[in-house]
Amino acid sequence: MFIDLLAQALPLAATDEAGILSSLATQIWQWGLVALGIGLVIFVHELGHFVAAKSFGVKCEKFYVGFDVPIQIGPIKFPRTLGKFQYGETEYGIGIVPLGGYVKMLGQDDDPRKAEEEAKRIRVAGDDSEGDEDVNDAAPAQLDPRSFPAKPVWQRMIIISAGVVMNLITGILFAAIAYGYGVGYNPSIIGGVTPGGPAWQAGIEPGGQVVSVGDFHDDQMHFREMRMAILTEGLDNPTKPIDLAIRYDDGIRKYSLKTASHPENADVRMIGIVSPTSLELGSKTMAMPGSIADSVLTSEDAGATIVAYDGQPVKQDLIVPSTPFFNYLYSHPTKTISLTLKRTDGSEHQVELPPQQAKMLGARWAMSPITRLVEDGAAAKAGVQVGDVITAFNGNQEIDAYLMPLELISATEPVSMTLRRGEGEAAKTIEVELTPQEALQTHAPDSQISGEIAINRFGFSFHPLPIVASVLPNLLAGDAPAPDSELQPGDELQAVRLITPDSELPKQLQDKRFEPLVAQLRKGWEKDGPMPWGAVIETVQYLPEGTELQVLATRSPKGRVIESQVVVQQDERVWFERGIGLTASESMQKATSVTEAMTLGFREAKRRLQDVFRFLRMATQGRVKMRHVGGPLAIMDLAKQEAERGISPQLLFLTMLSMNLAILNFLPIPALDGGHMVFLIAEAIRGKKLNEQLEMRLTMAGVLMILLLMVVVFANDILRLL
Template identity: 35%
Template sequence: MCLSGFAFLILAATGFWGNPSSYWAMFQMVAGLGFVIFVHEMGHFLVAKACGVKCEKFYIGFDFFDIKIGNRVIIPRSLLKYQWGETEYGIGIIPLGGYVKMLGQDDDPRKYEEEMARSRKTDGTETKVVAGTETEKAAHPHHESVTDVDMEPTPLPGDGDESFELDPRSYQAKNVPQRMAIISAGVIMNVIFAVIFATIAYSLGVSHVPTEIGRLAPGGAAYAAGVPVGGRIVQLAKGSSKNEHLRFRHDLSQAVMMAGVKRDLEVLVKTRDGKEEWYAVRPQDTTMETAAGPQKVPTIGVGPADTTEISPVTTLAKQFAAAQVENGFQAGDVVTAVAAPEGEKVVIGDMASGGPYVLDGFLSQHANVPITFTIERTPQTEDGAPVKNAAAQTVTVTVPAQHMQRLGLVMKAGPIESVRRGSTGDKGGLKPGDELLQVDGAPLGDPLTLPDRLQGKYGQPVEVVVQRKDDKGATHEETLQVEVHPPEFINTMWSTGSPFVVQELGVTFPMLREVTAVMPDSPAAVAGLQAGDLVDWVSFKVEGDVDADMKNLIPVDRTIDLTGKAHNWMEVQSWLQFAVPQNKIQLAFSRGKEKQQTVTLKTYPAPEQFNPDRGLHFMTLQEIHKAPLGEAIGFGFRETKENLVRVATFLQRLATGEISPMNLGGPGMIAMAATSEAKQGTANFLLFLTFLSANLAIVNFLPIPVLDGGHMMFLTYEAIFRRPVSEKWFVALSLAGLAFVLSLMLFVVSLDIFRFAQMFS
């Protein structure tokens, strides 16, 4: 009946495809996706049967051809088939959809005439339909009235007779309302089951990452707009319903994608003390590192909240202090208190009391001293599983200060890119375009050490001298008074082209490629770099063996080109923190008219610059949203409605060019996303099926010939003008629609292949 294709989805790749522990999840994926197709085709089948149409085939998957080597069939076109009554039920070898084959109807326009001929009754027992009547016109779209002289019909068996017999069980013999009901039944079934899937999911309890804001990207839209860390987004766009259970990786990320980079996204943020405020944020095109390589996506620059539970990444990142402590952290440890050497101790509470944010603040303000962590540890077996009924243990771990890794280069700071709304810099008069010259009575010097130099001045005003351009382009110096505030969060969010952030002043600026000074006796000084040199590129490669767990935590075969606008020195500086001894770091620089030079460098610990997080990583906050049946039904309708609107909006913006077609996903990406959701639990997988069902409903009802929407378009024409579309137009448009759908499928499958190649290369 239709091409239930898997297109038009924005899906993220997962990192566990092929893992043996995921086999059950992959089985759920196959069963779930097959069921969504089954439901769609069952809708067509049941209504067709109710209207008295003969259904010859009911297939999940397509059985277009056998897979052969020479004349030998290796894989038959049907993996499974069974004849029951007049219908053949089966599973085809091409898992891209499904179809119901009815007498007198075929989605392949090349078989149009054959199906018209098959609609004729041959046993002579049925009522005759007189050629040229309105009934006959509805039954045979190739028969034209005398006014259609420009469309010569192709003669079919029986043409020219005064009358002929029509099989009343053929699809073509049914009136327009009946055929419309048959065509729309698949989409209606998808919508009905979308509600059912979502209702069951919320009854079971949906695990999700809430839209509590734990991090802000330096210079991102949310940072510049003043969106508060620790606040929770409870409404997306004015006029929508308020929702305390919005999901970070579904509701928020898709709302950002739908907004694109040409319009503001309005978000209502509820702070931890219960206050609510609207913020207008304009998404920015950001180059993100993904498993498939660098990709541009619209973002507003927010990250989810963390808990105080230690993540396994902490123990794997051997280059950081947190992983080097003897008898140190274990995955699953929960931080309950922290203390500095001078005796200052802070109790870290739960999420309700803002525990993670208290911990962040303490680490930021004591970056240059050892910190003793009090942790609650659940005893574990050798394979990492918790020991049943074992009492939690209290353990202390002391982690030394973590020096930042440098090459010995002091790079030039660019003009201020953004000033955080409501920050002390904003209140003190700092503006985008200002160039920092002096801070607290001293030259700017090394910009990267500015946060460390301001650490002891929290709550105090400092003098800031900037160079500023007036309206006519003339430059002049201005002196401002700016109060220093402690950082709101530890900056762990960065991407290609990210600027440097000085949270103490509420400003960001890029780090340019011009060297302003070289630290004495540093690797850069030994290699011969000088002030005034321009760094062209920096390359990270790996020499020697690296532990498999470390490969995702170190820079591997990466070259950062600084000659364009896409990158700046902060990207190099960020990757330097992850470098290990096996990393070979090459740097190319230009000096005046001299030939470009390339040197090999090693990192060294900067004596007066510190990494506040010391390599600590925490588990992301997750919540479970469970509702009683009555509420779950309401959530089911809401979820389905939101998904339908979301898909329709995506398609509209795809058509207008606001969203790149490179964001489409094919069958492979859908399968990976489905497996990922199944891995999270049955409820999450059911919500994914809700989204997929809504997706198929919208896509299949697009007015494209060979899709359900195309058939409905032809039937609407027939209902209005009381005659079907001429045969030539029907065949031509159907062939064009088929070509478009096949081309689209080829395109998204090619995207999948490219992404897989990137992921596994």
């Protein structure tokens, strides 16, 4: 969405020389941490093989992190290694290709082309079995006692599995150290519910903490874990309700509700719970540029905390202290609110936050029929049904999708509504009276995700439509009568895009921080695109007055295409959002003893293992799309993001990577540790080795499969970046 892109772009990079040098040094340091972390996971895996092999007297000829393969492009020949040295009988080094690592043991080589050569090399001189047609059926060959094949099956099994075991152990240790430092996380507390979503329909209120999803229980559940549990349960059983337990200040409430497809990604299941926001202003971005908050907050307010509003102190003993504030803020959109801020120096400061004046495109917009109802909500109790069309409320027949929520959001008296139910000759008019109920409104009524608008007090939702309900004067046309090319009531918008040249853009939009927003506006909004119409109206709120947009619309009854130009202009009504830049709510989980750290580390490792098994299960069931699969580039990008957040997030990333490496490397695919283990199990059952030619062919097939997979995931990473 446009606003999401804008929020991501807000921190502006330093442009002076010192800032550039500092930024470059930071980037180098972070990439160094990424390389060190990933290299450490690979090193530990290979160290497991190495130590186990040495323990059983196997000669290890090479120990490499990365692969030392020859690479040549035309006349340019790259070095095989970034560095190597010989110590004793083993060569240690870092290969030029950073896609893994290996330990080269005497008599063992993952390259099937060298298998026969390696088999000959370890036969003791004088052994005449070399000429046999079928070595497996002849007397056992005399092998070098320090070679890998010469060792008993059980020893080879330990050597092969030692890498995975080391990854499992160190994964637990990484997580334990992270919890020793302290892990910051977003708790699974409910900041709000998405209008029209399953949680909203079930009447789930903000201000509680989810402690149970299905069979998954955790009193300190992370929002990420909760979301993953809901996603998995929803994918496994889309039609089966999920049991949810939520702890509120007055006790535990239990719900059972079905998941719904995410509006932007049908493959993702959700129930519509929104993560909470704290009452702490951002240290860099305290307000959205051009908003009313931007005009009243100063640099001295950076990092300040809201401790009171209109004389009401924030209650810190609540599960979600910010809930009453947000409910007050969004329930009083036309009121100037006095905020008491506690600055970082400890002093308190008071600011007056006026309403945010809305902006518009010179038109009012129609609303869809009612899309959803809250169970036992005011609308449901009054007999309102999904599909009903509101034609009037409190006698007002001028329906505006954005003006009606403003009038109903804080209503305390019953509201009369006229509804049209049914179509054509079967349509009938129904009069109902809705008595508002107590319901928290901790988010603006409109949803950025689904595009729905919901008034919680009355328990119904609808979509704003790109259909003109009424027209206001167009600044481009002045007071002259609207020409045929201007918008008229009933026109349905098909596309909207920015047409003002970059050189003529207002100063606010020429800021580099707005480049992603301007790029999206240039590309434009289309009716059948993924972005809901409500996102366009929200984007307009952040554009300077006078910004010109091109509009394509169709006009009934013939569907003639109308091309018009409109400008962003100030509206007489207000907007719910006032542009306050608040940080996400975060908690800290820190172990108080070594035992607790190890317990939390084991739990973290176990959950990451479950994630891998869950992914593999869904992949085999065809529920994982290629866009969900990340390769080396995606891993590097994620590793860098975690390194930027600090030592604990990076350690938890290494735990996740260790669990992935352990399980994926132990899959029964020839050339991987799991494939070797399958061969060893077969040898133990049969009492003799598999046919070497068969094993070589299977290994070659495994290598080709892995190479094909690498090509696919690399291509997927590159396409994702384009």
